[in-house]
Structure formats: C-alpha cells, structure tokens
Amino acid sequence: MTAPTHLPAPPSDRTRIRRIAENADYHRSTLHAVLDAAYVCQIAFVDDKGTHCIPTACWREGEHLYIHGSNGGRLIKLLAKGTQACVTVTHIDGLVLARSAFNHSMNYRSAMVYGQFEKVNDKASALDTFMRHLAPGREQQARPGSAKELAATTVMRISLEEAACKVRSGGPNDDAEDMNLPVWAGVLPMRSQRMAPVPDALSSAPAPDYVQHWAN
Template sequence: MSETDTVSANGQAPSPRTRVRRIAERAHYERDTLYAILDAAYVCHVAFADEHGVHCIPTACWREGDHLYIHGSNGSRMLRLAAEGAQVCVTVMHLDGLVLARSAFHHSMNYRSAMIYGAFEVVGADRKAAALDAFLNHIAAGRAHEVRAGNRNELAATTVLRLPLDEAVAKIRTGGPKDDEEDLDRPVWAGVLPLALQPFAPEPDGAQPEGAVPDYVTAWARRVGSAGR
C-alpha cells in the first residue's frame, strides 16, 4: 500500500467490496485521485451498525498520508463504537452538477466520490494534539498555531480516530448527458447545470483583534462571488 501509485498495486479494486459493478468505467483506484477527493472535503459520512441497526453520521474529516481522520467527543456513540474496531464504510461526495439529458432516463449528476471500508484505529494520546493541529490547518492553513491549544482536559475528552485508505475506491462522473442517438434532435435544452460548494463573505464574531486579518480569511473573502472555475 505504501510504495505504489494505486490503492491496489495493479490498479484494480483492492477488495470485492470496492469493485464498482454499476457503470464500472466511473471507478478509479489511483491514489492521487482518491487523495484529491478526500482533501477537497470538510465532511464525510460514516456508516456503521450497532444493536439498533445501521447509522449514517456526517462528521468532519481530514487526510494525513494514507489515513482519513475523524474526531469527536468521547461521549459520541459513533466514536465509541468506531474506537472499538467496528467495521465502517466512510463516504465522501462532491456534487459537481446536474446533467440534463434529452430523455428522462438519461438524466444524471456529475460528482466525485470516495468510499472507504475498514475499521478505525485510535490515535494515541502522544499523537492526538498533532492530529488535531492537522485538522485545524486543513480548515484554515496555519490556524493551529494562532488559537489557544487544547488543554489537558479538552484533549482527554476528545477521541481521534483514523481509517487506513487500503480498501478504497473513487467514483467520478464528468461531462454532458449521454443521450440516445435518436433523441439528439429533440427540441429540449440539454447540458449541465454545474454546482460547487462556494465561500461566502467571512462573518467575524464579536470584537476582533487589531492588526492583520489572517491570510486564510482574506483568501476566502477574495474567492467570494468568483463564479469562474
């Protein structure tokens, strides 16, 4: 897993669970593709099962190396179960657009998604603070060293987990509609209505310190309303 460019050494699905059956040409097993999808995400969905059935919980995530990380309160049922080694499926999805075809049947969506199977590992106390710093820096580069660091109680109350990216698959759809030949002349608009998660103007909270606004805030403000991609 660590020296190849693909999640599986031969570019194929690393397990039966990650072999994409429906529209298999949308499947990708290259590591760079997987990383790019994960790194563009703030949130993943974690599916797991307990005695009440299956659950699907959205939670913040970040990637470091070959692991996807999540964190939360020790009191979280999901974190507790995941820390005990429960099998999970974690999904990240970016919706990139609505694909409007000339027939009802061929309507679709453009997206980049990643699905990871496995079991989380607990990040030990010695590496917890560093992992949470990486999370803050994923949210806002450099922020980990600006804020008050977690104190002993806060760190002790927080569980950090990481999921190896061994059993993972990305699935991507791009481009316009795939209409049937005989529908191409139909008098109906066809194409893509693109979508993307976009920044809006920063909203400062209460009194702000004098001096420079951090780079990640000014960069965020600069991106607002820039509809070109």
Template sequence: MNTNSAPTDRTRIRRLAELASYEQTSLHAVIDAAYLCHIAFQDAKGTHCIPTACWRQGEYLYIHGSNGGRLTKILTSGIQACVTITHLDGLVLARSAFNHAMNYRSAVIYGCFEKVPDEADKHQALALFMEKLAPGRQAQCRPGNDKEMAATTIMRIALNEAAVKIRTGGPQDDDEDMGIPVWAGVLPFAQVHTQPVVDSLCNVATPDYVREWVK
C-alpha cells in the first residue's frame, strides 16, 4: 500500500486492502487517464449517479454544466458528493470460477463541489479541458463567448479525501485447484484510438493532433 496521508473513515479500503493507494500521484494518474466520471449524490427525490466529463487541474477535479441543470444546482448547494472513476484493464480467468477477477484502476473521491466564480479562472479551466481532449485544439477553435460562458457553471472538488484501488497481474488460484486442466490467464482490455472521421463540410487541412490520434 502506497500512502501520502492517512485515509479517512470513508476512504479506508477494507476489502483487498493490499490493492489500496492513498498516494496523490496514483490518484492523479487515474483521473488524467479518464474522460468521464460518475457523481453520486442524494436529494429529496432519492439517490442519483450521473456520468459527466471531467478533468484535473492541480489538486482539484473539475466538471462543468448548464446553470439550470439539476446536477449543477444540487452540487453547488454544498451537498456531499462521491465521485468515481474506473478503468477496466482486463478479465482475469482463473482455474476456479470464484477466483476469477478483473484488472482495473479505480478512484473514489469524497467531498463537496464548489463553484469557480472568477471569469478568468473559468476560461482557464475550460481551456485546460479542451487541451485534455485534443492538445493544440484550444488555439484553433472559437473560444466560448460571453453568452455561453454566462450560461455555464464550472465546478471543482478537492482531492484531499480520496482513495485509489488497482489490481494487476494474473489469476491467484488456490493450491488445490492448480491441477485443473483449464486455460488460465488474462484477457486484456485497452483504450484504442481509431481512425478520425472528418466532417463532410470540413475543408481545412488536417492538424497534427488529428494525424497523431491513431498513433
């Protein structure tokens, strides 16, 4: 277990604790590899879990939303939220059905979201989001205008109460199952960049970041 700070009662991983990490570098790596997160919260209508785009800046995870959206209204009210990110890296096939597993990288973040009120900070945050999607894109596309920015809320949650859980490697079979004549190993998963599809009305040269996408 790698640790930078002691886990809280909410973040302490008890099941397979040897897979836990409370190290900020591990947390940053899981977030930076993700385009989506899931945000769980509760209101008068029940418990909800909403997927949304995310990115990291320093020690905060950022999201954005419409000013009138339910997610925005609830998260900016100071309610407690739980953010999760998961990357599936492989199916682990063991000799025993109950020893099958998955290889994964996951993060859980607890806390309250806060609104980013400063206009300059909002512009900077969205520029970083665009750079995450496609490095170099921000300098080429039209930035948000005053009307678009006024209708958008940027929110962030601190990364000071979080835990990471990572499993790698092959199956872990019991000694008595090692003689079972069945294939054992890992079926890997990977995120693959496929060939870009140009818009039919696009008549500009292909930029470097698009040409490099499949590489």
C-alpha cells in the first residue's frame, strides 16, 4: 500500500539516512517535488564490466519514475534483465559559506530511489506524459511517433516505494566560538534559469505558450 503523500514513508535499511540525519526527508510530497523539478536522473547499475552511472532523461507519473531509450542501448538492455538500480536526482540551491572552513556546506535537494526497472507496455501514452513534462501541450503538436519509431524505443519505470530525499536549506551553522570572527557568512544561492528560446532557423511556426512563457 502506498503511504498518503502527507505522511513520511518508513525508510528501508538502504534508504535510512545516517549521515547528517536531520536533513533526511521521507515525505512523498518532497520526493515528488524533487523528481518533478528534474529533467535528468543518474542511474547506477552493475554489469560484467563493473559499476556504471549513466545520466538519462526522466519523468514521474504517480508512484513511478520513467525513462526511455533505444532498444539497443546498454542501459536499457541491462535494466530489462531486472538488474538492481539506484537512481539519483540532485539539485544544488546554493553554497553555504560559514565562518570556519569545516562548517561550509551546500543547500540542495536530492532524491534516491532503489529498485528494479520494468518495461512499460503503453509506450505512446507514457511518452506523451514525458512530452507534457517537457512542454505541456506539445504532445498534441509534434508529429507523433510512427510505428517504427515506437518499436525502436523502450520505456521503463521504477517504483518509488524504496526512496528517500535529503534536503538542506538556510544559512550556515557555525560553532558558537566562531560567531565573532570577522569573516562574511551567508549563502550564495543558485537556481536553474530558463533563458530566451532559440527558434530553429528553418522554423516559421508561431511560438506556442510553453515557448512564449519559457524564460523566467
């Protein structure tokens, strides 16, 4: 049974955060927000050549994280065997400058998901959801995948059942004896900025809403 989104899910042995445990966050609403803010995740898995960590586009629907790829790609072929995977998403929100070198930190939101990927049968519907994640409405405008294109593509998903987030925000935590040191302390924030769209030179179609309102 999936926990209600307003309640923390109990951590598993692998998702219980021990290091700086006060930054652990097991709320499903946090997990959803961290994943929904991402275009890309990193997937760790093992094959006969060793341990790998591959970035790939992702999107969430309900209690699963989705990826897609060419049938022939190493990642897809390995994951389709039921290989255990660990998926990570990380957003950096700022550098935290403390009065002492030791107490420097970063503000961040990260999510980690453990499990096995499974193939998704309704690929066209899942890829429409992906398109909506990138540009809401575009799934009605772009030429849909042909039978051949869909056949060459694999869509996979991993359950969010075994997952955890770690989140830090706010200013530096200095030691009491360092508080009067004459050194600037605070946060240098950063965020993902959306910049002015760059139309293809050969495209004369009008810019839809998600293009006109992209930049922030």
